[in-house]
Amino acid sequence: EPEVTQTPSHQVTQMGQEVILRCVPISNHLYFYWYRQILGQKVEFLVSFYNNEISEKSEIFDDQFSVERPDGSNFTLKIRSTKLEDSAMYFCASSRNLDSGAFFGQGTRLTVV
Amino acid sequence: RKEVEQDPGPFNVPEGATVAFNCTYSNSASQSFFWYRQDCRKEPKLLMSVYSSGNEDGRFTAQLNRASQYISLLIRDSKLSDSATYLCVALTGTASKLTFGTGTRLQVTL
16 A cells, blocks of 8 residues: 655754655655644644645744655655754655545654754 | 634543544635544544545544534444544645644543
8 A cells, every 4th residue: 555654763853953854755646745743732734735836834834944845756844953842743744636635654753952 | 713623532432332523623614624543653544534424434434514613423333443542634724734633532441
């Protein structure tokens, strides 16, 4: 069964450093997403991406964040100048169309120290 | 008012019981709705879509009431493996944003 894959599964970084979280969405999917979940809290929307551009972003997704689809398969989230409060599980998701629901990767646990 | 609101629970039920979860949403323009389940420290997994006509998948039944902006999930004959957090999700914004509720925790016991 096709699945969304994310790497790395766990990333530890020092405050102020840049991190890149990587995702390979399901191959025939057209919509791509990043979500985050701080431990014990709800899943929060960060950004959606369609047709090689951002279609929607939340207030969390400020200039510190950027997304890219550098080739036909990868979808990345870059976090510049990380802060302690960026520590969370980051989930990538993809969907074929909007009505079908999105499928999530296993997540990258980011720890900023 | 929260965009998607759920009772956090926990719901503690014995194996074999029937349990129902409810969810309300505030954005009347929301187009599609889903139930996801999330196990501890794992990713959300799509359980089923929710339609006004109702949607049944085995022991699970989901229902949408647009007039009341209310979504439900019914689980019949609960199994130990059903223990998880159940997330109510609405497709909102410009229809490319999934908004999650805080989740309802279910614990099925022997």
